Amino acid sequence: MPELPEVEVVRRGLERAVVGRTIDTVTVVHPRAVRRHLPGGADFEARLAGRTVVSARRRGKYLWLPLDDGDALLAHLGMSGQLLVRPGAAPDETHLRVRLRFRDRLATELRFVDQRTFGGMALSDGGAELPAVISHIARDPLDPDFDEAAFSSAFRRRRTGLKRALLDQSLVSGVGNIYADEALWRARLHYARPTETLRRGQVDAVLAGAREVMAEALEQGGTSFDSLYVDVNGQSGYFDRTLEVYGRAGQPCSRCGTPVRREAFMNRSSFFCPSCQPRPRRPRL
């Protein structure tokens, strides 16, 4: 699921439902879900048993559960992953990939469900503070330690298109296709604007747009168009009703009335207002 707000909704759910509990039995139902755990599924199952979850953390779209021995259980939801807290007696989901049972009297277990299996889990050695495999992921705009000045200069140093840079998780994390389009609409900038032509204030506007739209989405429980994007209890958010351009091709821009346009870009869709966000003279993709 997806972008920062939706992942943060899940993190909060894990914080309430899983922190403080000791893992008992882990079952890898589909090996692909732990392909990033190089020692393999059996190792993953065996080594998690008996460990206690200490907290629930997130950077960008990655989640991890620090364990009492300093290691961490890392998870990424990919395009369709869900972390669900379900009664142990509940029937298995069609796309159940990993099950974690706990050593307590609570009747719930944690399930990693993922239709497309782009997501996955791994055990990170000594990764409680920050798992090594995600050390290249930049801080996200809602992180209190996010360095705006460093971001702005690194951003403008890139010689690429604006949206491509915004989606680069090593520059700023957590922004995906929906919130990139929404942030660009708020900043009134076109996705193909060359980064090197941006003034400092425009970079700030994009970042502010991203931060605002993601914070608003978070307040509403995240964005979901369907049952694929849900919290740990399987509930959908409501932010789809507030999106200004994403998925709104042909509908009038709320600022100027011009129909929102959809264009294919980077093997996906970009939505923008052709009036508020005019194409640059020399677009850069």
Add this chain to the structure above:
DNA sequence: CTATGAACCTGACAGC
């Protein structure tokens, strides 16, 4: 370094 395309998967939906 930058850009592109493909790969990894399953399912929903539109159109014929």
Add this chain to the structure above:
DNA sequence: TGCTGTCAGGTTCATA
């Protein structure tokens, strides 16, 4: 009904 093609909130790798 059933086929085909398109699309989907992501990341990574190989190739120019």
